Amino acid sequence: MAVTSEPRALEGGAAPRHRSATRSLLRLWPYVRPVRVRLFGAAGVAVVASCLGLVIPLVLKWMVDGPVAHRDPGGVWLGGALLLALGTAEAGLFGLRRWLVGRPLASVEAAMRADLYRHLQRLPVSFHDRWASGQLLSRATTDLMLLRMFLAFPLTFLVVNGVTILAGFAILLSQEWTLGLILLFPAVPLMILCSLFEKRYATVARTVQDQTGDLTTVVEEGVLGVRIVKGFGRHRSQARAFRTLSEQVRSTELHKARLLATIWALIMTLPELAIGAALVLGTVRVADGDLSAGTLVAFLSTALTLRWPVESLGFLLAMSQDAATATDRYFDVMDAEPAAAADRRPAGSPRRGQDGQSAVDSQDREGGLRFQGVEFAYADAPPEEPPVLRGVDLHIRPGETMALVGATGSGKTTLTALVPRLQEITRGRITLDGRDITALTREELRSLVAVAFEEPTLFSATAGENVLMGASDAGREELLRALKVAQADFVHALPEGTDTEVGEQGLSLSGGQRQRLALARAVVGSPRFLVLDDPLSALDVHTEALVEAALRQVLAATTALVVAHRPSTVLLADRVALLSGGRITAVGTHQRLLRESAEYRALMSGQEREEGESRP
Numbered sequence: 001m002a003v004t005s006e007p008r009a010l011e012g013g014a015a016p017r018h019r020s021a022t023r024s025l026l027r028l029w030p031y032v033r034p035v036r037v038r039l040f041g042a043a044g045v046a047v048v049a050s051c052l053g054l055v056i057p058l059v060l061k062w063m064v065d066g067p068v069a070h071r072d073p074g075g076v077w078l079g080g081a082l083l084l085a086l087g088t089a090e091a092g093l094f095g096l097r098r099w100l101v102g103r104p105l106a107s108v109e110a111a112m113r114a115d116l117y118r119h120l121q122r123l124p125v126s127f128h129d130r131w132a133s134g135q136l137l138s139r140a141t142t143d144l145m146l147l148r149m150f151l152a153f154p155l156t157f158l159v160v161n162g163v164t165i166l167a168g169f170a171i172l173l174s175q176e177w178t179l180g181l182i183l184l185f186p187a188v189p190l191m192i193l194c195s196l197f198e199k200r201y202a203t204v205a206r207t208v209q210d211q212t213g214d215l216t217t218v219v220e221e222g223v224l225g226v227r228i229v230k231g232f233g234r235h236r237s238q239a240r241a242f243r244t245l246s247e248q249v250r251s252t253e254l255h256k257a258r259l260l261a262t263i264w265a266l267i268m269t270l271p272e273l274a275i276g277a278a279l280v281l282g283t284v285r286v287a288d289g290d291l292s293a294g295t296l297v298a299f300l301s302t303a304l305t306l307r308w309p310v311e312s313l314g315f316l317l318a319m320s321q322d323a324a325t326a327t328d329r330y331f332d333v334m335d336a337e338p339a340a341a342a343d344r345r346p347a348g349s350p351r352r353g354q355d356g357q358s359a360v361d362s363q364d365r366e367g368g369l370r371f372q373g374v375e376f377a378y379a380d381a382p383p384e385e386p387p388v389l390r391g392v393d394l395h396i397r398p399g400e401t402m403a404l405v406g407a408t409g410s411g412k413t414t415l416t417a418l419v420p421r422l423q424e425i426t427r428g429r430i431t432l433d434g435r436d437i438t439a440l441t442r443e444e445l446r447s448l449v450a451v452a453f454e455e456p457t458l459f460s461a462t463a464g465e466n467v468l469m470g471a472s473d474a475g476r477e478e479l480l481r482a483l484k485v486a487q488a489d490f491v492h493a494l495p496e497g498t499d500t501e502v503g504e505q506g507l508s509l510s511g512g513q514r515q516r517l518a519l520a521r522a523v524v525g526s527p528r529f530l531v532l533d534d535p536l537s538a539l540d541v542h543t544e545a546l547v548e549a550a551l552r553q554v555l556a557a558t559t560a561l562v563v564a565h566r567p568s569t570v571l572l573a574d575r576v577a578l579l580s581g582g583r584i585t586a587v588g589t590h591q592r593l594l595r596e597s598a599e600y601r602a603l604m605s606g607q608e609r610e611e612g613e614s615r616p
């Protein structure tokens with residue numbers, strides 16, 4: 001595990017800094033569309049509620065100039081009752097708005113999360129190699145929560161407050177236009193300040209969200225790798241790495257808060273100054289008899305009613321910026337191309353014939369698994385580095401088991417990942433019984449090929465469910481057979497047999513037990529082609545021999561490619577291929593390669609010596 005001291009140099013935090021927030025937010029429309037009626041209905045209700053608030057000053061004016069001036073208690077009681085009714089209606093309508101948006105917005109968030117998850121499953125392994133998991137996790141959690149909050153609050157209130165401000169100013173200007181103009185005066189500088197603020201805030205908001213993603217990665221690695229952290233006493237350096245990152249997040253958050261505080265202070269101060277000026281001027285005019293006291297009271301209470309809509313603009317804009325950034329981050333992932341379509345062919349692969357069929361040459365008709373001029377380079381490998389595979393030619397006959405041997409880092413795992421198309425070849429072709437794998441649908445390919453890797457990945461499910469993941473149509477009988485072949489009968493001794501939960505990543509099992517379950521998963525569907533990447537490495541010699549004996553029966557009917565490090569695994573195979581310098585340099589039986597290939601001899605004798613040394 002890499003003990004991280006800095007944000008990982010993986011993707012997920014390198015989006016363009018300058019973009020239109022509105023254009024970003026408009027991309028949410030397909031998700032909002034199904035709930036648009038409720039959302040717009042809620043906004044309409046909120047507009048009515050907010051405008052009701054503007055009627056209150058008019059009632060006040062009527063009360064001051066009417067019943068209060070004429071000392072009419074009946075009129076005052078009537079006015080009071082009217083104000084109470086207006087206040088109650090306003091509160092009721094705001095409550096109704098909340099009820100209208102609550103459920104639909106939770107469903108928008110759920111739909112977006114489901115789409116993100118589905119898309120992540122379809123993205124190629126090369127995408128996941130490049131992206132830190134914390135960046136993906138933070139998009140699926142924090143960013144989607146920000147978006148739900150935006151739809152629930154700022155989206156509605158930017159509209160509601162905008163309408164309220166326009167209606168309020170219309171009332172103010174109609175009551176006393178000179179005082180109205182004084183209140184309007186700060187509008188222009190405020191608009192300029194808001195647009196400057198928006199640009200700066202957008203950059204900081206993106207940075208803080210990306211840094212949170214990096215922080216999530218460190219936490220995740222620390223939790224998943226807790227055994228290594230403890231085993232190597234790395235908790236201090238891990239804590240230091242965490243502190244460094246959280247310090248960065250803190251300082252960016254403080255920067256963000258300072259920006260927000262500045263804009264908020266300006267948004268609050270300028271209108272207050274304007275209200276103060278209008279109050280002084282209005283009072284002088286009432287004293288001069290130019291203006292009725294009721295009009296001044298109504299004017300000022302309308303201006304005070306408008307304080308909240310104006311003052312809230314700062315944080316509504318900030319929340320909208322956060323949401324625009326979250327939208328960009330969400331679509332950074334959603335815009336990534338899913339795994340190549342079935343018909344995308346790498347350069348150098350033969351063209352289709354005129355009848356539309358894939359050109360099948362005479363060699364292909366022999367069937368089996370064939371690699372022809374296969375080249376592969378990792379997308380993120382330095383350009384000066386040669387491709388990992390530089391023209392692999394290999395034919396595994398139907399029903400044959402081929403062991404793949406090579407030095408560490410020679411590309412064995414890479415080659416096995418190409419068959420189920422976990423990685424896409426950059427040149428050449430791979431055929432299964434004469435059919436190019438790029439011409440098969442994913443489902444066809446998955447039903448033909450099963451894989452088991454050296455590092456067995458299990459899920460938080462029961463042992464049986466983990467095995468049955470290998471074949472959608474397999475039942476109890478196939479499950480028991482697969483457990484037998486993989487010598488995974490230990491499952492029956494677990495507290496609830498095959499229904500026992502194996503814990504997160506199967507960590508309640510030993511490494512060898514996990515490997516055997518992963519092997520059972522590979523063989524449960526009796527696949528035509530089996531690709532095994534050193535699947536027995538964690539087993540003791542005795543168990544390995546038992547698995548091999550059972551596996552022989554399965555492999556007799558299956559075409560298999562088995563990455564092997566130990567001679568005992570090699571002996572399972574009919575023939576052996578030696579991978580060296582990105583090519584297959586020798587193919588033959590174990591005995592023949594021992595005789596003819598010095599490199600193979602060196603590899604095997606190294607292994608034999610190691611094994612000999614480790615035996616009692």
Ligand SMILES: Nc1ncnc2c1ncn2[C@@H]1O[C@H](COP(=O)(O)OP(=O)(O)OP(=O)(O)O)[C@@H](O)[C@H]1O
Pocket residue numbers: 129378380381388406407408409410411412413414415
């Ligand atoms: N995701 C990746 N991105 C970039 N390079 C990679 C990636 N995975 C592997 N490599 C590189 O590709 C080369 C071949 O790796 P691969 O894992 O296929 O070797 P291997 O023969 O299976 O090794 P081993 O016997 O140690 O398992 C190595 O140089 C490795 O550094």
